[in-house]
Structure formats: structure tokens, C-alpha cells
Amino acid sequence: MGNSIIDSLKKAKRRYVAQWTLSSLDKYRGHQYLDTYAGPDTDDAVAVKAQVTFYAHQIEKGLSHSDFRYGFGKKALANLSRALDKLRSLDDGYADNEAYLSALSALHEYIVRHNAVGYDITDVRRLFAADVWSAAVETEGVEGGSVVVSASTKNGNGEKTFRELAHERHAIREYADTPVTLVELSEAIDLARTAPSVCNRQAARVHVIQDADLIAKALKLQGGFNGYPMPPALLLVTADNRSFLNVYEHNEGFIDGGLFGMQLLMSLEAVGLAACPLNTVMSVETENKARTLLHIPESEVFIMYITVGHYPEQIRLCKSQRYALSSIMSVCE
Ligand SMILES: Cc1cc2nc3c(=O)[nH]c(=O)nc-3n(C[C@H](O)[C@H](O)[C@H](O)COP(=O)(O)O)c2cc1C
Known part of the structure; x- marks a missing residue:
């Protein structure tokens, strides 16, 4: 009987220590994440590069659909435009940034496929800075997009x-x-x-x-x-x-x-x-x-x-x- 009380106490102590250790590990990881992830308020160029990749991938996905929906992706395109602007403000070498180039290629394919059928994308064009849009028009389209x-x-x-x-x-x-x-x-x-x-x-x-x-x-x-x-x-x-x-x-x-x-x-x-x-x-x-x-x-x-x-x-x-x-x-x- 005495032993079972001691065993229960030892078990409760082990659970308490395990719980405390887990919550401090999670707290530490939580703070590390909050301080470094690619959230909307980040000013870190690597994090903004991830945002650009994320939104450009949404466009790539739309381009790859067999049931292509003309005019798709307005929200993703607006987000992409904002992320590109931010990347340009944070990275002096943005013109060679691989995420920037991939995004331009995806945008290039978006423009070409809509132009090919005469679908009006003036509203999409308005989302982007003029030089980003012309760079997208001129890009070779070898990086991103669909295949x-x-x-x-x-x-x-x-x-x-x-x-x-x-x-x-x-x-x-x-x-x-x-x-x-x-x-x-x-x-x-x-x-x-x-x-x-x-x-x-x-x-x-x-x-x-x-x-x-x-x-x-x-x-x-x-x-x-x-x-x-x-x-x-x-x-x-x-x-x-x-x-x-x-x-x-x-x-x-x-x-x-x-x-x-x-x-x-x-x-x-x-x-x-x-x-x-x-x-x-x-x-x-x-x-x-x-x-x-x-x-x-x-x-x-x-x-x-x-x-x-x-x-x-x-x-x-x-x-x-x-x-x-x-x-x-x-x-x-
Ligand atoms: C853990 C994980 C989760 C993913 N989640 C999704 C998803 O929810 N929807 C989707 O369409 N693709 C998803 N993907 C696919 C990725 O978009 C894809 O793997 C990535 O763009 C690389 O392309 P690849 O697999 O063709 O090399 C996921 C991939 C991984 C590894």
C-alpha cells in the first residue's frame, strides 16, 4: 500500500516535470518562430523572398489547371505585387533575386496566355508597378510558370x-x-x-x-x-x-x-x-x-x-x- 502511494507520487512528479519541460521547449520554439517567420509584418529580405515564392506558386498552380480559368488569381496577384514591392525595397540586388525572377516568369506566362485569347487583364496590370509589369512582359519565362x-x-x-x-x-x-x-x-x-x-x-x-x-x-x-x-x-x-x-x-x-x-x-x-x-x-x-x-x-x-x-x-x-x-x-x- 505504502509503495503504491510512493509510486503514484513519483508518477505524478514525472508527469509534472515532463509537462514543464514540454511547455518551456514549446515556449522557446514559439518565440523563435514569432521572431523569424515570414509573417505579414516582416522586414527580413529572406522572409519576403519566401512570400514572393508562395504567391508566385499560387499563380503557377492556376496556370497548370487543365480547366484554365481566365482572369484567375486576383488576390494572389495583389499579394504578389505587394511582396515584390517589399522585396525591391529590401534587396538592392532584387533584379537577380531568384524568387523575383521566378515570379516574373509566372507573371509572363499569365500575360501571354491571356493575351493569346484577347482576355482583358488591365485590372491585373494596374496591380503592378509599371517597371515590374514591363520586366514580366519581356522576361523569357524560363524560371517559373508551367510545363x-x-x-x-x-x-x-x-x-x-x-x-x-x-x-x-x-x-x-x-x-x-x-x-x-x-x-x-x-x-x-x-x-x-x-x-x-x-x-x-x-x-x-x-x-x-x-x-x-x-x-x-x-x-x-x-x-x-x-x-x-x-x-x-x-x-x-x-x-x-x-x-x-x-x-x-x-x-x-x-x-x-x-x-x-x-x-x-x-x-x-x-x-x-x-x-x-x-x-x-x-x-x-x-x-x-x-x-x-x-x-x-x-x-x-x-x-x-x-x-x-x-x-x-x-x-x-x-x-x-x-x-x-x-x-x-x-x-x-
Ligand atoms: C508538406 C507539403 C505540403 C504541401 N501542401 C500542398 C497543398 O496543400 N496543396 C498543393 O496543391 N500542393 C501542396 N504541396 C506541393 C508543393 O506545392 C510542391 O511540392 C512544391 O511546389 C514543389 O513542387 P514539386 O513537388 O513539383 O517538386 C505540398 C508539398 C509538401 C512537401
């Missing part, structure tokens, strides 16, 4: 090198009508088990959704796939917290789950399936709705959704140009 890929280029993906697969994988948001079988999905998920994980604890889980009604409901809650036809299959990658032994690992699920998600995207490409990762950034309330809808256990954290389908004969996709090596690599001394 068409044929399904035939995916034949023999199983024999391609990693280098080829890495360069040729792209987020595909529209698919052939052919259903995706559990056998096909299993092959890719099985291959993705090669992903590394902390102390090999393999926290990642994959929930397969094939029911059209469930897919539609889950994607409605997700909110980042609007305007596209529903995919034949949807995967939800999660990480099971029961794989972790102490509070310092409380974010490990996001890391290991993310690594697994990437391995799964490459595996899907290797087996010849088209896919698009989708964020699971949502409010607690929305996450709980999705958790209930898909019967996801409380112990699992959401990592990402992945829409999956077969490649259509031809697909127009976002170029999603990458930053240069020199922008992301530095050597520690």
Missing part, C-alpha cells in the same frame, strides 16, 4: 536511377480516370519502409483512403486542393507518438514522418504513380474532424496527405523552380 509532361516519359520508371527519379518527380494534381489498386499502393508503401527513423523506431503510419466520398470530405477539410477533380486515392501519413521515449522527442514524429513522406513520394514515382503531397496544417478543431472522419488514433500526429493516381496522357504542371545551391548551402568554419 507539359507526357505519361510516356514515366514508362520504365522502375529502372531509372535515383538522380533521374529525383529530377523527374513533380507534384501532379490531376490524374487519369483509371482507379489505383491497393496492390499498386502497397508496392509503393512497402518500398517507402526503407526510410530511416530515429533509433529505427519507425513511427510512420499510412492510412489509405479509396472511398470517393471519404476522399472528398477529407480534402474539403484539408482545404489546399480546391479546384481540382478528386484523385482516385488519398494517403494520410501520420506518426505514432507511442514510438517516442521522452519529451525531448516530441517533435520527432514530424521529422521521421516527413522523411517517410518523402521516401513514399519517391517510391510512388518509382512504381509509376503520380502524386501530390498536401499539408496537414489545420486548426485543432479541423484536425479532430478529420481524425473522426478517418478513424485516426489519438496517439498519431498528422504529417501529410498524398493524393495519388495514374499519370494522364499529358499533364501541365508547375515548374516550381528551385533556389540555387549557393542560396541553401553554407560551409561551417
Whole structure:
């Protein structure tokens, strides 16, 4: 009896210490995030570059839609214009800034595709500074925008090198009508088990959704796939917290789950399936709705959704140009 009271007290103390440690870690990370993220009031050139990339990508997405909607993207274009103005005020070398150049290319394609059918975009033109607009008109359009890929280029993906697969994988948001079988999905998920994980604890889980009604409901809650036809299959990658032994690992699920998600995207490409990762950034309330809808256990954290389908004969996709090596690599001394 005496021992059980002592055990309960020890347990309560361990929980208290764990809770205190978790909240100080979260407080520290919260402050670090608040001080550095690319929020609307940032005056940091790198953060504003991220804003430019974000809004330009929204335009790229509109350009890649098979059901092209003329005059699309007014809000994204207005945001892009503001972010470009800010970038120009913060970066003296803005004319060579890779995000600026990508944005100009996307804008260039926007102008060309509307001009080609005589669609009036005077209101869009008014959103931008005159010199930005003329730079967009004159740009070669090689950086951002959209590009068409044929399904035939995916034949023999199983024999391609990693280098080829890495360069040729792209987020595909529209698919052939052919259903995706559990056998096909299993092959890719099985291959993705090669992903590394902390102390090999393999926290990642994959929930397969094939029911059209469930897919539609889950994607409605997700909110980042609007305007596209529903995919034949949807995967939800999660990480099971029961794989972790102490509070310092409380974010490990996001890391290991993310690594697994990437391995799964490459595996899907290797087996010849088209896919698009989708964020699971949502409010607690929305996450709980999705958790209930898909019967996801409380112990699992959401990592990402992945829409999956077969490649259509031809697909127009976002170029999603990458930053240069020199922008992301530095050597520690
Ligand atoms: C974690 C994650 C979340 C994403 N969320 C979305 C999303 O909600 N909607 C969307 O259309 N694309 C989403 N994407 C796809 C990205 O836009 C795409 O991967 C990026 O532009 C790079 O292009 P690529 O995949 O063709 O190389 C997401 C990608 C990742 C990795």
C-alpha cells in the first residue's frame, strides 16, 4: 500500500516535470518562430523572398489547371505585387533575386496566355508597378510558370536511377480516370519502409483512403486542393507518438514522418504513380474532424496527405523552380 502511494507520487512528479519541460521547449520554439517567420509584418529580405515564392506558386498552380480559368488569381496577384514591392525595397540586388525572377516568369506566362485569347487583364496590370509589369512582359519565362509532361516519359520508371527519379518527380494534381489498386499502393508503401527513423523506431503510419466520398470530405477539410477533380486515392501519413521515449522527442514524429513522406513520394514515382503531397496544417478543431472522419488514433500526429493516381496522357504542371545551391548551402568554419 505504502509503495503504491510512493509510486503514484513519483508518477505524478514525472508527469509534472515532463509537462514543464514540454511547455518551456514549446515556449522557446514559439518565440523563435514569432521572431523569424515570414509573417505579414516582416522586414527580413529572406522572409519576403519566401512570400514572393508562395504567391508566385499560387499563380503557377492556376496556370497548370487543365480547366484554365481566365482572369484567375486576383488576390494572389495583389499579394504578389505587394511582396515584390517589399522585396525591391529590401534587396538592392532584387533584379537577380531568384524568387523575383521566378515570379516574373509566372507573371509572363499569365500575360501571354491571356493575351493569346484577347482576355482583358488591365485590372491585373494596374496591380503592378509599371517597371515590374514591363520586366514580366519581356522576361523569357524560363524560371517559373508551367510545363507539359507526357505519361510516356514515366514508362520504365522502375529502372531509372535515383538522380533521374529525383529530377523527374513533380507534384501532379490531376490524374487519369483509371482507379489505383491497393496492390499498386502497397508496392509503393512497402518500398517507402526503407526510410530511416530515429533509433529505427519507425513511427510512420499510412492510412489509405479509396472511398470517393471519404476522399472528398477529407480534402474539403484539408482545404489546399480546391479546384481540382478528386484523385482516385488519398494517403494520410501520420506518426505514432507511442514510438517516442521522452519529451525531448516530441517533435520527432514530424521529422521521421516527413522523411517517410518523402521516401513514399519517391517510391510512388518509382512504381509509376503520380502524386501530390498536401499539408496537414489545420486548426485543432479541423484536425479532430478529420481524425473522426478517418478513424485516426489519438496517439498519431498528422504529417501529410498524398493524393495519388495514374499519370494522364499529358499533364501541365508547375515548374516550381528551385533556389540555387549557393542560396541553401553554407560551409561551417
Ligand atoms: C508538406 C507539403 C505540403 C504541401 N501542401 C500542398 C497543398 O496543400 N496543396 C498543393 O496543391 N500542393 C501542396 N504541396 C506541393 C508543393 O506545392 C510542391 O511540392 C512544391 O511546389 C514543389 O513542387 P514539386 O513537388 O513539383 O517538386 C505540398 C508539398 C509538401 C512537401
